[in-house]
Amino acid sequence: MIELARHVPPGAGIWWGQASAEPTPLVHALLDQIGELGPHRAFCGLTWDQRLTRELPEQLSLVSYGALGELRRISRAGRLTVVPCHYSALPRMFAERALPSDVGFVQVSPPDAGGLCSLGVGADYAADAVEHTPVLLAEINRRMPATTGTVRIPLERFAAVVETDRPLAEAPAKPADDIEQAIAWHVAELIDDGDTLQMGVGSLPSVVLDRLAGHQDLGFHSGIISDGVLRLVEKGALTGARKEIDTGVIVTGAALGTAELYDRLPDLPVHFRPASYTHASETLSRLRSLVSVNSAIEVDLTGQVGAEVRGGVYIGAVGGQADFSRAASLTGTRSIITVRARSGTHSTIVPALRGGTVTTSRSDVDVVVTEYGAAHLRGCDLAERARRLIAIAAPEHREALSRGAHS
Structure with missing residues (x-):
């Protein structure tokens, strides 16, 4: 298990990738260790992680651009802060540090021959936030595909990594009525x-x-x-x-x-x-x-x-x-x-x-x-x-x- 206290300063603002690119092991480490780390504010987007719903500790306050997926339940419980904004405004907000951006959690593909990792299926706001985040922690998932279109991240850019081999989260599906x-x-x-x-x-x-x-x-x-x-x-x-x-x-x-x-x-x-x-x-x-x-x-x-x-x-x-x-x-x-x-x-x-x-x-x-x-x-x-x-x-x-x- 990664020891977050070595990389997450007291009171640091944290963000992580969303949906199928959510770095679940790092998020769960945060939930497990938040008592030792102290109060933190974190930004996340769409999540399907039910641990956030069941076990959101008082020391962790969540902010998002909306109430999507499991965040709806957190919103109904009065535990979610929403920043109403166009999605196009997120890159600027990270650049101006208006959103938590001291530490970032990402899920990436294994490094290629040149030691570069891809954000895989989740470039979106993560690709912009990475540029303005001093400390990055990565889940390197063997099943995350390397994708084209976004600048890859050198392995040495990560302060710490955890290696996994798990299926990517699949979107909940129901037939059209x-x-x-x-x-x-x-x-x-x-x-x-x-x-x-x-x-x-x-x-x-x-x-x-x-x-x-x-x-x-x-x-x-x-x-x-x-x-x-x-x-x-x-x-x-x-x-x-x-x-x-x-x-x-x-x-x-x-x-x-x-x-x-x-x-x-x-x-x-x-x-x-x-x-x-x-x-x-x-x-x-x-x-x-x-x-x-x-x-x-x-x-x-x-x-x-x-x-x-x-x-x-x-x-x-x-x-x-x-x-x-x-x-x-x-x-x-x-x-x-x-x-x-x-x-x-x-x-x-x-x-x-x-x-x-x-x-x-x-x-x-x-x-x-x-x-x-x-x-x-x-x-x-x-x-x-x-x-x-x-x-x-x-x-x-x-x-x-x-x-x-x-x-």
């Missing part, structure tokens, strides 16, 4: 041959990607890729041949999927790039074919999107939604927001956002899609936006929404 199938059908109708796609992971993005199997020359530029991207490559639909930049290349910050995806990465035309590239306005403005597909918790009758708060609790994130939605709407092709028409018995198309937080501006939303259809908002005044959004709301709520819109 009938509502998601209907939403996916409407979204697929909005995507043309040659478009460059951005979308997240989960059952809905997965079924959207599967519905695009008959398309040609699609591109992909996103913060995350999933198994759905692999299937599109295999079917010949995703070639990137018409991308304005990175032609023929899939650009991503991270991979969240199954072991099959991770094993196939060395054979795919995928470049893993830092957030300072994938989410930068300078990059996205060059993708004239960009179509963004993102999800919401609720949408108001003017088209404002809430994707962060439900019932007064932070359960989502700004993430890359605002970055990609603005670029797709302003300099790209189309910004699409998906939302289920109901949350329980409540309408998700609302007169005013119940969460009280606008994640994505109405001016950056071109189309809102529910299982009842697509509301095209570009060029519409406020009254027409309301009318079109009510038309795709759950039928039992449309009359009340119409009354509210005209009151």
Whole structure:
């Protein structure tokens, strides 16, 4: 077991990589030894580590860009501090030390012949944070693939390492239900041959990607890729041949999927790039074919999107939604927001956002899609936006929404 006291100064700010690139042995060492280390503040992104939920010690305070994965439970318990920010802002925040960045935990591939390690399936914010972190500790996982696109890290840059041989964490998967199938059908109708796609992971993005199997020359530029991207490559639909930049290349910050995806990465035309590239306005403005597909918790009758708060609790994130939605709407092709028409018995198309937080501006939303259809908002005044959004709301709520819109 690594002795963190040798490398983690008292009160140091700590960050670690997220999701399938989370360096779990180092995080668990921190949980085990925090009593000896004293109070620390730590930044992490999406995590599936249930030990954080069950055993988060009082001495460790967590901060994140959102409440994703197990962080939702920590948020509900009042133990998570959220920094609401665009994902594109994370590199600058690390550079300015606005986020914990004295010590970084990373999971990397074994060193190559030149002694260089790859961040593998998790470049995203880690690749940017590494540049501004004095002390790095690494989990060298024999099963982490070496990937292309991001500068590799010399072995001597690490103050200490632990060596493992464990499978990468796989993204939790559930089949799309009938509502998601209907939403996916409407979204697929909005995507043309040659478009460059951005979308997240989960059952809905997965079924959207599967519905695009008959398309040609699609591109992909996103913060995350999933198994759905692999299937599109295999079917010949995703070639990137018409991308304005990175032609023929899939650009991503991270991979969240199954072991099959991770094993196939060395054979795919995928470049893993830092957030300072994938989410930068300078990059996205060059993708004239960009179509963004993102999800919401609720949408108001003017088209404002809430994707962060439900019932007064932070359960989502700004993430890359605002970055990609603005670029797709302003300099790209189309910004699409998906939302289920109901949350329980409540309408998700609302007169005013119940969460009280606008994640994505109405001016950056071109189309809102529910299982009842697509509301095209570009060029519409406020009254027409309301009318079109009510038309795709759950039928039992449309009359009340119409009354509210005209009151």
